[in-house]
Amino acid sequence: MAPKSTPRAVIHLEGTTLEGGGQLVRIALGLSSLTKKPINITNIRGKRSGGGGLKAQHLTSVQWLGQACNAGLSGVGLKSKEITFTPKQDEQGKTFNVEEQGGQVRITQSTPGSINLIFQAILPYILFSGTASPICVRIVGGTNVSNSPSYEYIHEVLVPMLALIGVPPIEAEVHSRGWSQGSTSLGNITYTIQPLQTKLPAFQLEQRGSITHVKAIIIAPRDMEQSFRGELDVMFEKRESRFFGANTTAGDFDITFEDSHHEKRYYLLLVATTSTGIKLGRDWLYNQAIRPGKTERIVPTMVKKVLDDILAEIEHGGCVDEYMRDQLVIFQALADGKSHVSSGRRGDELVHPSLHAKTAMWVAKEIIGVNFDEEGGCKGVGFRPGGQAKEEEKEADLEDLASDLKVLDVSSS
Numbered sequence: 001m002a003p004k005s006t007p008r009a010v011i012h013l014e015g016t017t018l019e020g021g022g023q024l025v026r027i028a029l030g031l032s033s034l035t036k037k038p039i040n041i042t043n044i045r046g047k048r049s050g051g052g053g054l055k056a057q058h059l060t061s062v063q064w065l066g067q068a069c070n071a072g073l074s075g076v077g078l079k080s081k082e083i084t085f086t087p088k089q090d091e092q093g094k095t096f097n098v099e100e101q102g103g104q105v106r107i108t109q110s111t112p113g114s115i116n117l118i119f120q121a122i123l124p125y126i127l128f129s130g131t132a133s134p135i136c137v138r139i140v141g142g143t144n145v146s147n148s149p150s151y152e153y154i155h156e157v158l159v160p161m162l163a164l165i166g167v168p169p170i171e172a173e174v175h176s177r178g179w180s181q182g183s184t185s186l187g188n189i190t191y192t193i194q195p196l197q198t199k200l201p202a203f204q205l206e207q208r209g210s211i212t213h214v215k216a217i218i219i220a221p222r223d224m225e226q227s228f229r230g231e232l233d234v235m236f237e238k239r240e241s242r243f244f245g246a247n248t249t250a251g252d253f254d255i256t257f258e259d260s261h262h263e264k265r266y267y268l269l270l271v272a273t274t275s276t277g278i279k280l281g282r283d284w285l286y287n288q289a290i291r292p293g294k295t296e297r298i299v300p301t302m303v304k305k306v307l308d309d310i311l312a313e314i315e316h317g318g319c320v321d322e323y324m325r326d327q328l329v330i331f332q333a334l335a336d337g338k339s340h341v342s343s344g345r346r347g348d349e350l351v352h353p354s355l356h357a358k359t360a361m362w363v364a365k366e367i368i369g370v371n372f373d374e375e376g377g378c379k380g381v382g383f384r385p386g387g388q389a390k391e392e393e394k395e396a397d398l399e400d401l402a403s404d405l406k407v408l409d410v411s412s413s
């Protein structure tokens, strides 16, 4: 029996739902590209100021994914508020054409839109594409951009955490930096991704362990190095027992410094590593006004804020920081069976997912029907790399069977 492509209903997603920003668009596109379910998104980024619609960074992701999975695009352009994305279901739609280009992908932007949000949009598709050889993705844009994961966060937190849940190691190399602060500049990063060859097994992030190491990464004007190091040493020492417990010799602390080559570029990331290999991170790309000669408060303000933020992540006892929980939703949804991600407690209350995470969970439910519980559990669909999830295979088979029966009915009447 020749395979048939049964037209499927377009899934409508209202873009103002929950967070109502770009995260909704990225997750929706990733899941639609993989499952081949067409989507229509209205009021895109409808909760953002400035009129909403697709920004360059989102447009780039739509266009790249559309090309990769051979999708029909409707309404797609800069500032578009409504798009329809219709991946092909036939043989053509199964071709991941990147292989034809020797596994080399180049994505260029002319503004420092976040490289890592494009990476976030396309990573699930590449990982689950079923491609046998590694894919090198070089993306031009911003490496350090406000309200998005920095290169450092991806390298120090996201990539190790993905390895922990069973994703093949991803290599990340920054060639040059692109900043949204100071004078804007373009940078570029290469990610080398080994796609999954089998389903991603369900994963359990439930054992936080004790903190064994804390790392500080500073990128700032060279003349601020000593000030940062001194402030971090003093403030860290005061809080040491909150990191390592009573036995403070159980952990160590180190600092790296890089010159940002600009008087208005200050970045600080703190990463805590635990005895079970968990990484928790918090950072700040300084985004307040900087006046010449008035810089003395910047370092203490940054150090205090980022230390307090990382301590709050450590003290809830969970296995993910706020941002990591956002990023893991799509992997829980696609994994094979029930995964758990412990988010910890504050007092008697479980730490609730961020609005970004709730949005991602909502999109995953709308497109592939998965549900997340209060404790961070989700039974994923068991998406087979290069193909459909178990449930969808059954659904597609049933649809084929139903349409075959209809054909038989017609011909026999």
Ligand SMILES: Nc1ncnc2c1ncn2[C@@H]1O[C@H](COP(=O)(O)OP(=O)(O)OP(=O)(O)O)[C@@H](O)[C@H]1O
Pocket: 019, 020, 021, 022, 023, 024, 045, 048, 117, 146, 147, 148, 149, 150, 153, 283, 322, 323, 324, 326, 327, 356
């Ligand atoms: N400091 C940070 N570290 C790591 N990840 C971050 C950080 N700040 C934001 N993120 C992540 O970046 C993403 C931001 O999504 P969001 O929809 O707000 O951005 P966007 O696409 O730029 O859209 P919009 O302009 O509509 O806000 C989320 O996945 C969030 O977890």
